[in-house]
Amino acid sequence: xxxxxxxxxxxxxxxxxxxxxxxxCPMPNAPGDNSKRxxxxxxxxxxxxxxxxxxxxxxxxxxxxLGSTEKDFFYNEETKEYFFDRDPDAxxxxxxxYRTGKLHxxxxxxxxxxxxxxxxxxxxxxxxxxxxxxxxxxxxxxxxERLQDDQEEIKDMKLPNMSFRETMWRAFENPHTSxxxxxxxYVTGFxxxxxxxxxxxxxxPCGSTFNQKDMPCGERYTVAFFCIDTACVMIFTVEYLxxxxxxxxRYRFMRSVMSIIDVVAILPYYIGLVMTNNEDVSGAFVTLRxxxxxxxxxxxxxxxxxxxxxxxxKSCASELGFLLFSLTMAIIIFATVMFYAExxxxxxxxxxxxxxxxxxxxxxxxxxxxxxVPKTIAGKIFGSICSLSGVLVIALPVPVIVSNFSRIYHQxxxxxxRRAQKKTRMxxxxxxxxxSANAFLQSKRNGMLxxxxxxxxxxxxxxxxxxxxESQHHHLLHCLEKTTAHEFVDEQMYEQNFLEMALxxxxxxxxxxASHDSPAVTCCSRKERRNTPLPSxxxxxxHPSSAHQSTxxxxxxxxxxxxxxxxxxxxxxxxxxxxxDSCRINSKSGRITTAIISLPTPPxxxxxxxxxxxxxxxxxxxxxxHPVAPSIQTTASSAGINIVKVSAx
Amino acid sequence: MGLEGMExxxxxxxxxxxxxxxxxxxxxxxxxxxxxxxxxxxxLSMVRHQPEGLEQLQAQTKFxxxxxxxxxxxxxxxxxxxxxxxxxxxxxxxxxxPQGDATTYAHFLFNAFDMDRNGxxxxxxxxxxxxxxxxxxxxxxxxxxxxLYDINKDGLVTKEEMLAIMTSIYDMMGRYTxxxxxxxxxxxxxxxxxxxxxxNRDGVVTIDEFIETCQKDEDIMASMQLFENVI
Numbered sequence: 001x002x003x004x005x006x007x008x009x010x011x012x013x014x015x016x017x018x019x020x021x022x023x024x025c026p027m028p029n030a031p032g033d034n035s036k037r038x039x040x041x042x043x044x045x046x047x048x049x050x051x052x053x054x055x056x057x058x059x060x061x062x063x064x065x066l067g068s069t070e071k072d073f074f075y076n077e078e079t080k081e082y083f084f085d086r087d088p089d090a091x092x093x094x095x096x097x098y099r100t101g102k103l104h105x106x107x108x109x110x111x112x113x114x115x116x117x118x119x120x121x122x123x124x125x126x127x128x129x130x131x132x133x134x135x136x137x138x139x140x141x142x143x144x145e146r147l148q149d150d151q152e153e154i155k156d157m158k159l160p161n162m163s164f165r166e167t168m169w170r171a172f173e174n175p176h177t178s179x180x181x182x183x184x185x186y187v188t189g190f191x192x193x194x195x196x197x198x199x200x201x202x203x204x205p206c207g208s209t210f211n212q213k214d215m216p217c218g219e220r221y222t223v224a225f226f227c228i229d230t231a232c233v234m235i236f237t238v239e240y241l242x243x244x245x246x247x248x249x250r251y252r253f254m255r256s257v258m259s260i261i262d263v264v265a266i267l268p269y270y271i272g273l274v275m276t277n278n279e280d281v282s283g284a285f286v287t288l289r290x291x292x293x294x295x296x297x298x299x300x301x302x303x304x305x306x307x308x309x310x311x312x313x314k315s316c317a318s319e320l321g322f323l324l325f326s327l328t329m330a331i332i333i334f335a336t337v338m339f340y341a342e343x344x345x346x347x348x349x350x351x352x353x354x355x356x357x358x359x360x361x362x363x364x365x366x367x368x369x370x371x372x373v374p375k376t377i378a379g380k381i382f383g384s385i386c387s388l389s390g391v392l393v394i395a396l397p398v399p400v401i402v403s404n405f406s407r408i409y410h411q412x413x414x415x416x417x418r419r420a421q422k423k424t425r426m427x428x429x430x431x432x433x434x435x436s437a438n439a440f441l442q443s444k445r446n447g448m449l450x451x452x453x454x455x456x457x458x459x460x461x462x463x464x465x466x467x468x469x470e471s472q473h474h475h476l477l478h479c480l481e482k483t484t485a486h487e488f489v490d491e492q493m494y495e496q497n498f499l500e501m502a503l504x505x506x507x508x509x510x511x512x513x514a515s516h517d518s519p520a521v522t523c524c525s526r527k528e529r530r531n532t533p534l535p536s537x538x539x540x541x542x543h544p545s546s547a548h549q550s551t552x553x554x555x556x557x558x559x560x561x562x563x564x565x566x567x568x569x570x571x572x573x574x575x576x577x578x579x580x581d582s583c584r585i586n587s588k589s590g591r592i593t594t595a596i597i598s599l600p601t602p603p604x605x606x607x608x609x610x611x612x613x614x615x616x617x618x619x620x621x622x623x624x625x626h627p628v629a630p631s632i633q634t635t636a637s638s639a640g641i642n643i644v645k646v647s648a649x
Numbered sequence: 650m651g652l653e654g655m656e657x658x659x660x661x662x663x664x665x666x667x668x669x670x671x672x673x674x675x676x677x678x679x680x681x682x683x684x685x686x687x688x689x690x691x692x693l694s695m696v697r698h699q700p701e702g703l704e705q706l707q708a709q710t711k712f713x714x715x716x717x718x719x720x721x722x723x724x725x726x727x728x729x730x731x732x733x734x735x736x737x738x739x740x741x742x743x744x745x746x747p748q749g750d751a752t753t754y755a756h757f758l759f760n761a762f763d764m765d766r767n768g769x770x771x772x773x774x775x776x777x778x779x780x781x782x783x784x785x786x787x788x789x790x791x792x793x794x795x796x797l798y799d800i801n802k803d804g805l806v807t808k809e810e811m812l813a814i815m816t817s818i819y820d821m822m823g824r825y826t827x828x829x830x831x832x833x834x835x836x837x838x839x840x841x842x843x844x845x846x847x848x849n850r851d852g853v854v855t856i857d858e859f860i861e862t863c864q865k866d867e868d869i870m871a872s873m874q875l876f877e878n879v880i
Binding site (some may be wrong): 008009010011012013014015016017018019020021022023024025026027029030039054056099100340341344376377378381382385 | 655656658659662663666715719722723726727741742745758761775778779782783790791793794797798814815818838841842859863868869871872873875876878
């Protein structure tokens with residue numbers, strides 16, 4: 001029963017008296033209405049704006065927040081109202097839903113904000129009324145596509161420690177990831193161009209030789225063209241085989257469009273090699289050369305616009321089908337009419353209906369070659385109608401295709417723009433957040449200083465200047481330090497330690513050598529820590545870079561990296577540890593370095609990613625023996641490392 | 650049809666297109682008799698009704714002021730124009746009986762409520778009817794029920810009328826019942842009803858027979874009280 005007509009239920013029940021005299025058996029008892037209270041006004045205070053409504057209005061939808069007892073959690077005893085700390089503008093449409101039974105989606109509202117409001121109040125978005133539902137779905141789809149674009153960027157990130165095969169596949173798919181891939185990309189592009197140009201030039205008449213016949217260039221310089229063709233086909237074959245080897249799913253790769261194009265592009269050559277001995281099928285061999293033109297489609301790997309076009313055509317398949325169907329219908333109709341109209345005239349070209357097809361097509365597409373022309377009056381009349389209607393029939397589905405193309409194209413533009421803006425955006429955010437990250441160190445320094453100097457007065461001052469939230473956060477970090485027996489430090493101290501440790505324990509592949517020589521004041525013996533290597537887009541560098549690297553990362557997190565699993569296996573106090581880290585805890589760990597709040601580079605192993613696009617880093621340590629394969633996580637950890645991530649406020 | 654035929658067809662087509670062009674210029678007005686339908690549609694949708702004052706309704710019915718207020722709010726919410734036409738009424742009533750087809754019974758109900766037979770229920774009709782059903786005496790309720798059964802409002806309930814009512818009630822059950830509704834079920838039910846009600850076996854039931862018989866039947870008396878506290 002639709003709750004919208006709940007108001008009429010009493011009426012329906014009263015009207016049931018009409019059945020009573022007809023019934024043969026006694027009626028069941030009516031349910032009692034225990035809480036027979038008068039309808040009262042409820043005040044809903046949404047961030048200061050007061051809405052009032054009857055209680056029964058809200059009770060219409062008992063499975064939502066306002067209609068059930070869940071709203072009692074928000075009841076304010078003093079003011080006798082229900083207070084919600086939400087957006088009052090969005091609440092308007094929600095309350096209207098209770099009043100009218102129809103949920104509308106306000107167009108100026110952001111789709112995710114609106115969704116959140118609906119979720120909060122327990123209303124499913126599917127009941128949005130028909131008037132607003134399409135708009136809602138469109139906006140939602142747009143938003144989803146936007147999110148998917150972001151996700152695809154994440155996929156771009158290099159997974160550290162990928163196998164050679166995976167690296168190669170990644171290089172093939174995203175040429176901008178490494179220089180080798182880029183080189184390969186341009187080389188193949190160049191050879192595709194060469195191949196296409198050769199095919200074209202082959203057929204151009206090259207100037208007559210002494211036998212006064214214009215020969216096409218292909219026949220004149222057979223050897224040269226054959227060599228070029230062979231070279232191109234070899235490159236293409238090698239490329240195809242490499243792709244086949246690197247593909248994660250060979251079967252799927254072989255079925256994909258691009259691979260089919262590749263195969264079709266190189267097959268004619270091999271078939272030609274095999275078949276030159278056999279004169280019977282050499283005619284077919286010539287036709288096979290036509291397929292060499294498919295090499296031009298290989299360019300679609302190189303051009304995004306081409307891919308968009310292909311995708312558009314695919315997505316407009318139904319419109320194209322409709323266009324084709326209506327054209328066929330019109331062609332048949334007009335061809336028949338023209339044939340019968342022109343039947344009488346002598347020496348007419350309209351010898352049969354299929355012969356008239358050609359005339360109809362040429363006329364409807366307004367080509368008008370003029371090789372077939374109607375001569376009778378009736379023929380001319382119908383011919384003119386044919387050409388007029390041709391324009392209409394073709395013009396109708398075209399805007400649909402165009403709008404599809406425009407939408408997909410703009411989507412791509414948007415994705416590119418977003419990617420370009422992301423770097424600067426992230427940089428700005430990082431600068432804003434780095435202030436708070438350093439606050440903890442600042443307060444610690446001040447605290448330690450005051451301890452040393454025993455200036456309790458100053459200490460209190462310092463503490464007062466921090467807000468309650470800050471001081472609680474600092475306390476939390478402090479607890480963490482105590483738990484893991486490691487400390488947060490800043491750059492300079494880290495680099496000092498780093499240098500010292502580099503001198504002492506440089507190419508150490510043994511697990512956890514602890515050298516206690518850190519100059520910083522700590523409460524427990526400091527072990528060398530390992531800094532998790534940051535994900536980088538480059539392949540693992542073959543040599544250790546200098547020890548001074550510390551390019552900052554765009555992070556909104558504080559990371560502590562505790563190495564030395566033997567000593568700290570119990571100190572898994574990190575907040576975001578992934579379960580698969582446990583298996584890696586005991587793997588070999590190289591040197592460990594002190595942690596830093598804004599993460600610097602010195603990585604020993606390629607590991608965690610955080611989903612943000614980072615500038616390429618330089619490494620300061622060689623990768624150690626076992627490249628583990630972590631996944632891209634925002635809270636990643638790597639082999640033998642306790643990573644703790646606490647987000648900076 | 651030879652060449653001549655095609656020529657004729659061509660000329661006809663040309664003339665047809667010519668007429669279309671003329672229509673565009675408004676020179677040739679096609680003879681259309683429904684020129685004013687759109688206007689009349691517009692008029693009907695603008696009709697709305699305001700009920701009489703609260704005091705008058707209070708006098709006419711047995712509801713308190715607060716109850717009338719609450720009833721009117723619900724009524725006006727569903728029908729902002731103040732009038733319920735038969736289609737709306739049918740759709741509202743059908744929502745309570747999703748398994749079956751409640752439209753026929755809703756039609757009879759509509760006629761029972763629409764006392765001045767003008768094709769729409771106003772708030773006064775609605776509230777007066779409800780007052781009888783919920784606050785009226787047993788006799789008034791029985792009288793109302795009789796009025797419902799008496800389709801042509803001639804004061805007599807014939808077997809055909811009763812059969813129509815019964816069929817519409819069984820229609821509301823729908824197809825999936827246990828035991829399933831057979832073709833003869835309404836008819837048998839009508840027979841039983843007439844056996845009980847029709848004293849003088851003249852094939853019709855008058856209002857007095859009806860009231861008398863019902864007052865003697867305890868089950869019916871008890872069930873009449875069932876919906877006292879609906880509002």
